[in-house]
Amino acid sequence: MKINFSINNSAKSIEINPSETLYEVLNKCGFSSVKKACGTSSCGICTVLLDGKPIPSCSYLAAKVDQHNITTIEGVQQEAELLGDLMNREGAVQCGFCTPGFLLTIIAMKKELVNPDIQQIKNYLVGNLCRCTGYEGQLRAIRRYMEVGR
């Protein structure tokens, strides 16, 4: 089947298999920044933004993104640079495998939540697992990021 959607504001019209997940399709399109780690939408690694909202692409049928807008980290490079720098200041990018999906979720959170407290931040990001950092370094960076532009 054919789907029409946009990736990072660039229109795409592609032939897909109805059973393919969005992760598989993005991978075929060469977006290697989108990674898969669990296949059960439990870890947040494969996160992309669907019309600005984070979704797990490993468990999302590609057919459903027809007429929608998908954002990967390649589509928000300026914001990723700002946030990535804050993360790196804390040493909080370790293996980095979860980083693109995690940064996308944080970027979406900043747009969605107004002045969130620490618990609201944690609740928003709870689906993004990290096995390296122990989360605290990330939180130190996120607190700084949420202050930017306020």
Add this chain to the structure above:
Amino acid sequence: MKEVNRSIHKKEGMGLSMGKPAYTDDLVPQNALIIKVLRSPHPYARILNINTEKAEGLDKVKCVLTYKNVPRNIVTRAGQGYPEPSPHDKFVLDEYVRYIGDEVAAVAAEDEETAMLALKLIEVEYEILEPVLDFEKAVDNPSIIHTEEEAHEMFPIGFQPKRNIAAEYHMSFGDMEDTLENCEYVVTETYYTQAQNHTAMETHSCFSYIDIQGRLSIVSSTQTPFHVRRIVAEALGMPINNIRVIKPRIGGGYGGKQALHGELLSSLVTIRTGKPAKLIYSREDVFEASYSRHPMRVVVTIGADREANIKAIDMNILSNTGAYGEHALTVFMVAGSKTLPLYNKADAVHFGGTVVYTNHTPAGAFRGYGAIQGNFALESTIDILAGNIGIDPMEFRAKNMIKEGEGSPIFKIMGEGTEGVDMVMESCKLDFCMKRGLELCGWKQKFPRKQVAANKVRGIGGAIAMQGSGIPAIDMAAATIKLNDGGFFNLMVGATDIGTGSDTILAQIAAEVLDVSTDKIIVYSSDTDLTPFDCGAYASSTTYVSGNAVKNAAIKMKAQIEEIAAEKLGVRAEDVEMIDGVIKAKSRDASITLSDLSTQLYYSHKQKQLMTCESFSGEVSPPPFMAGFAEIEIDTETGKVDLVDYTAIVDCGITINPNLALIQVEGGLVQGIGMTLYEEVKYAESGKLLSNNFMKYNLPTRNEIRKLTVEFAKSYEPTGPHGAKSVGEIGIDTPPAAIANAIYNAIGVRFTKLPITSEDILLALRKKRS
């Protein structure tokens, strides 16, 4: 110190943040065959017939491997130095399958769909054998797991396959019976730890191809590229010079990527078909068919005299290595060798036990590597004993623990699979770690418990720990430094950055010696064709072992630069010094920049490449130390347990990069906390692993981690590079005992089995009430 002890950003941090292709699966050639593995549905069986005709008949299937058409060379996939302390007990594929998930066959097809379909078309007839699923019944079980004649040990490790024993070891000094008899207080307790899974976010991944010279190239998410090269050559019976192993960026390791995973099958597919091939594990594969932490039963007896001096420690272990013996002996030995020296004044010490085969997923290396299992048992028992004596448990520890300038007989007796090395602690700030930790966690106010609401009680508990810094006299690392025109350097290391930031800290170590900024050091790791040897990223070795190699190479490079500069400036080599990229004569006003010198050296003057390569193998393995303090809160109506705060004070010598060291400790703590409270491993009666995905295996999320308080002791290790010791593993060791002690202090129930879930606590509270 200009470049070390500075929180320089990780060199690749921004590239990874921006999503640049970097990991194994990002780099696979487009036309690579997809490999899928048919896995055993039985815990123990013999393949009577295997028919692959239908699978091979599919157009897009290019290769099917079974035990009938692969080389039969027995190896260990452990990924250790050579000769390995693990038994050789694994063929690429075998007619026997020894756990649910063991490899039966591999299919390589042009696309994933076809590969999956082909797996279904393979017909296998099994003779089902009686499995050994209870590790306490493994020894001398009528069912023998390794009957193959070829299985062998490389040197004596107590390998007794006919008894289902992969390894056995005993040591002792002093008269245990007599010493215990004279002790005023004696406690014996039995502990059980579970098969924790590493869950690196990047699953085990590799691909292979034949390069333009006709050599086999393997790109693998591995912690040990040089061991992979050696083991692939051995298993496939091919010349080692025809193999190249490249380590790209690694998406987390924690020990799980020390051993080999898909490299053997992928290589064989590529050799057979001439085509690139990739094998990427699913999450279920990682859980069911890679390695996990060795589950152990640890029985500890500690005796103390009337004055609360520890006189005797006896530790007996039964360890479960699963179907294959990767790291069987060494993980078990470390449970003693990296815990018993903590209390170094005991007159009598015994350590011993066996490591058994079972028909479960094999165990392997995992951060903590036995020390965490041993620490849970030892440090829980210390608290019980302190309670019996009536002394504050931390005061009891402080009175008995190892101090700077002291040694322990254990260091010499127990190494990793071999004898150890004698050591005196040149840096040990455990006393400071204890004192500072007690202050920071508010021990005085909080010990042992505080009722904070009608149904909520808080408890506090502590533990101390030690680890090592590489394996002395076994681990070797080398580093090459190359001066480029323009005055910058390449640092080539076999050390494998697996996400820890070791590329950056090794560059800092070189920059400190060469007196240039760290960005002038371009790091490349690691490629068996291009970088010098390094045993790999395990045993907390990179900072200390690889770091010392880098430091040595940099010292040599600096001397060569100064020699050439002196000649250029017309003075003797002793009369110049290189400061901040400029080489100056001390005696007169003459200087040349490193940039000019190197450019002239390569284009116009005395043309000669400067390149140094140095190695390091430790004569000692200075332990990092820490004191950990857990404050927990229990809802006595529901059993729900929350970790309120975890305080950790660490002595890892000088922190080369304080931020990266901090994250190492915080990350280690949370893995230890996960093992203690959340990561439950469940098997069905059939031997099937039930907790085989992230829906069923509970990793701690950011909501479970409320507060971590980490500080570093001021410490300097004279044998370390710029004063550093290791920091990779030490953080993981204390949470099991500290949290179990805190739970006891809160509700008076002693848990001796991990994990300790809220459900366990509720059941225990109910039992206590009734």
